[in-house]
Amino acid sequence: MNDFVIKCGTLIDGTGRPAIHNARILVKNKRIAFIDTAISSDLDNHHIVVDALNKTVMPGIIDSHKHIINNGGSGIGIGLNIKQIKENLRQICYGGVTSVLDLGSADFIRIIPKLSWEQPKLFYAITILTCQDGYPAEYMNKKYYKLGSVKECQTEEDIKKAVKSLFKKGVAAIKTAVVSRTFDNKPQKCWTDKQLQTLTNEAHSYGLKVCAHITYIDDYAQAARCGVDSIHHAAFDGKMYEKDVEEMIKRDVIFVPTVSLCDLTIQGLENEWIYSKNYHPPVNEKIKENMRIFTKAYRDGSEDKPVGDFFVKLSKKEFKKTLYYQMENIKEYIRNGGKVAMGTDSSLGFSLHTTPIREIELLALAGLSNIDAIKASTFTSASVFAKENEIGSIEVGKFADILIIDGDVSNNISDINKIDIVFINGKMMYSKKEHPKTELWSV
Missing domain, CATH: 3.20.20.140 (Metal-dependent hydrolases)
Structure with a gap:
């Protein structure tokens, strides 16, 4: 999948310019080949179209x-x-x-x-x-x-x-x-x-x-x-x-x-996240045990001394x-x-x-x-690290590192957490539909 179109509801290109509505992005050979902001476009008839009309599209x-x-x-x-x-x-x-x-x-x-x-x-x-x-x-x-x-x-x-x-x-x-x-x-x-x-x-x-x-x-x-x-x-x-x-x-x-x-870190220690049944850090048991020891040292420690072995x-x-x-x-x-x-x-x-x-x-x-x-x-x-000419924005010629967000990021920055699809070099690396993952917090 390296020749496709993304139909955007809201496009935030990463340059600081205002959001654009109803744009289309053509991805070819790992890069952004064309961005069309016209009301109607031939890109709508492309053989592979990713529908993000009700979503936000932004750079990775x-x-x-x-x-x-x-x-x-x-x-x-x-x-x-x-x-x-x-x-x-x-x-x-x-x-x-x-x-x-x-x-x-x-x-x-x-x-x-x-x-x-x-x-x-x-x-x-x-x-x-x-x-x-x-x-x-x-x-x-x-x-x-x-x-x-x-x-x-x-x-x-x-x-x-x-x-x-x-x-x-x-x-x-x-x-x-x-x-x-x-x-x-x-x-x-x-x-x-x-x-x-x-x-x-x-x-x-x-x-x-x-x-x-x-x-x-x-x-x-x-x-x-x-x-x-x-x-x-x-x-x-x-x-x-x-x-x-x-x-x-x-x-x-x-x-x-x-x-x-x-x-x-302060939130995690103060609220003792590691002891919550709803907290699921993607780390091994040795790290979790350290988090428990760290949390106990914080809870029991003196205000005028460092926290445990931190x-x-x-x-x-x-x-x-x-x-x-x-x-x-x-x-x-x-x-x-x-x-x-x-x-x-x-x-x-x-x-x-x-x-x-x-x-x-x-x-x-x-x-x-x-x-x-x-x-x-x-x-x-x-x-x-001087890579702004290759990555970091959705502009023609740059690598197609793109996120599709199931939310309105321009009005609610926290919606970035609602990731639907991740593309790197035009390749789909993650899809919420196809790659279900354990969330850090469960309800």
């Missing part, structure tokens, strides 16, 4: 911050095995996410796109490049360094060699960290300006964008002035400085706030405040006209590899219109 969602080998719970790699990775990818695909940017896994991630699994398009950074003893040294086990998850660089030559090596491995972006203190407020070694500028210059010389993990408001300024292209995570230790917001916007920095991670070593009281500051910071960025992209940072806590509806809802709550929240989750997300 792009998650610009994923970790596909993380599975939920309190830490990194809990319950990790091949079967769970395969399930993670299936959930991502069935959830309407047609492309992901994985920002730190391991060298073996390069093999996954070659496997005949149900999966989205997988773009990756493989390795977090950091300075000697820099983030994530405070919590990450050194075994992950050996797997290629992290590379520490001491000299400018080290940085250049590391970027070149990753380019040769086919990465879609370079991931780094700009973090000057630990979760428990101790100084953390971080790049000098000269080192970070070397990294961004070298990445740009290969045509690669640079994505920076940032946790604290004091670190935004360095990332912006040293040429980082996208900043990942809304800081949770206070409100961003006005001058930093202005500088980031001036330099066209894309903000990927990943606010749903804390939101869903790698984010904030006190319980501080952790509960994170969403407030994150939302304030993303609201400020949107209010001032900054570019925002959708990324979930899943899977961790109770933010799982399913439809990223909560992240999209929070972007809308932060001030984006529904149309702009969709743009952030499609076109702008593709821009994070």
